[in-house]
Amino acid sequence: MTPERAKPRRRRGSRDLPASLPVLPLINTVVFPRMTVPLLVEMPASISAVLSANSDRPVVMLVAQRREDLGLVNPDDLYQVGTVAQVVQSIRVPSGGLQVVVQGLTRAKVTMCTSVDYATGEPRAAELPVAESAEPASAPGEAEGDGGSDRDGAGDEPVAPTTGPGPTFLRTTYEALSxxxxxxxxxxxxxxSVMNQLEQLIEKGRSGHPEVLTTARSTEEPGWLADIAAFAPDLTVAQRQQLLEITDPTDRLRAVSGFLSHHLDIVDLKNKIQGEIHKGMEKTQREYFLREQIKAIHRELGDGDPQQTEIEGLRQRVIQAGMPEAVRERATREIDRLPMIPPGSPETGIVRTYVDWLVSLPWSKETADSLHLRDAEQILDEDHFGLEKVKERIIEFLAVRRLSGKLRSPILCLAGPPGVGKTSLGRSIARAMGRTFVRISLGGVRDEAEIRGHRRTYVGAMPGRILRGMRDAGARNPIFMLDEIDKIGRDFRGDPSSALLEVLDPEQNATFSDHYLEAPFDLSRVLFITTANLLDPIPPALRDRMEVISIPGYTEEEKVQIAARFVVPRQLEQHGVTTSHVQIDDEALRL
Incomplete structure (x- = not known):
């Protein structure tokens, strides 16, 4: 039913009405007095209720159902207040049901409802009638015709065709409410206030029928105005039933005013949201138009499309990066997505950043190792006094590399107390071998993503420290120092030491996969050097992958030699003082 278009008529007197009336239950609607509403009655019990009405003046009791999902109903399923209505018109339809038009007469309270035998008119225990729903009402002057077969909220189940009245129906005694x-x-x-709210609601919401507003403006009866306003907004059945049960016109106006105010707030909010959406769409269209103009200007100047120029530049960088075939195909697929992404979309920046990371990694670039053993030994001696075991191991590696031409890089762990030169030794090894040097500190690292990176689904995702260090190195064979490996922590975010297993395992690091890139990167040519103050905190699985070289603390003589050869000359140089100005002997250093 479309209540806004219900036809108002003059109120008829409720005198000389039968003491009991057939009950026609309704779903999803409430009929008010003076309203003319078409109904499609298809269920046998409901047909019986209509046909049992007095033929001279057929009158029924229209009562709303409390629930929509009921089939057969009993008196407890109905509201206590309904509307006495006259059946103005009743026509058979091809389905076997009735097309009826009812006009509300007066409010009434149900007092006693019983099941009645259709044939005899006597009360009996039998199936109770099924609720009918109001169908869309016609505009004034159209109620005489066929109102259609649509049902208004009786569920989505199809209605079976009927051939006649059912055996029973509900009949009730009532008390007319004045x-x-x-x-x-x-x-x-x-x-x-209600009239003003009604005008605003129809104007802002663009809902309701103009005739409803015309009828409301012409009435001077407060109760009739409240009933008209009840069908202007999309009130629920419970709200309309509440208005039907209020007999005092002032109280009914107050209640309907509250409902109208609530719906006006909803309409205002809806219009505000639609306005913001429309404004956003206009902004997007304006930006698109301006971008197209910029493209046209560049074409006229012979500069070409800036976006296309950038895409071609990325393609050239992918070709020049020397990356493996599988990685190159992945980068190409990402670049092919760029023209299809709307301009200004955040996805554009995500794709560009990802491709930029792929092309900036040293997939094939590497530095040549310096295999001159005496030069390497001289450099190590210049930078550090003592540490013979470490120096011998580096010289051994270079010697074997010189003989065989290839050798898997060792993974060294320099263990010793603070201040013995573990970190600075890594720089000396890089200088001696002619490689670039990268250092990252693992002290306090607790998140696995610091090693493996974040997946691209996260905002601000980036590769882990390993691949960031490789990009900074600019070569795939640097000296990579993992400082303070014994101070790695673990918590609910993961275990970074477990992520390092793949990095430091010679059998696995040739295909190291970062969560951000999701592409294998070769770390087998990297010479990893780790440092630790204590070996006990290092997990056994990680310690087994490293070649541990213990660096004990210096003796007094070694400290004197380090001070005389390295510390004092460096301090004199930093302060602009020469040995001709200051002389410090060994005895002074021992103090």
């Missing part, structure tokens, strides 16, 4: 006639200043104020 309205008060008292009009006060409050009533007048409420009428003006």
């Amino acid at each position: 309205e008060g006639d008292t009009r006060t200043l409050t009533t007048e104020a409420l009428m003006r």
